[in-house]
Amino acid sequence: MTPTGDELVVMLAALANPLRLRIVARLSGGRDYVSRMARDIGISRPLLHMHLQRLEAAGLITGSLELSEDGKAMKYYEVTDFHLQLTASAVAEAVQTLTPDPDKSPASKEQT
Template sequence: MTATPPTGDELVGMLAALSNPLRLRIVAELANGRDYVSNLARVIGVSRPLLHMHLQRLEAVGLIVGSLELSEDGKAMKYYEVADFDVRLTASTLAEAVTTLTLKEKS
């Protein structure tokens, strides 16, 4: 089954989210396997509030997926993993995405 190419708006959102080096590091770390917020913050070397902000941005555009789970001792833990995505940037992909673009350019 072939994946549907992203719309123009989806592509802009993904590229904007990935334009931040810290978010690239998060996706790269999660590519190794799912992880919970506290451990991910330690591994990457950022505070949990800062990590949460970046995780929300990545999740909003569909690059990662979060799920709440209970640990053995009953604590709620938020796990994140990379979503199943495959975006290929070619001239034709960009040309097709532009035809569905609805976002307005900021002045």
């Protein structure tokens, strides 16, 4: 349940944007489909699409393609109930499961 270090980075990066925060805030009030949100928020649909993908990739929202009564395909998104606890020690723990950066490790310099 606790995200790995890498997952945490993805989640934080997804939330570290005003527009995406607005999107999450909006969806926390109920599910909605792409085109309507784009109209309401006042941004282009492709742009919203991109932000939604980013949020979904982070596991913060989920989307499902549904058919409306009149037969149109609508993609509804809703928030997942994530809850992250961010403190220095929580970060310290998450870092342990962070993919090592091949470059910066102390590594023995012998034997390439």
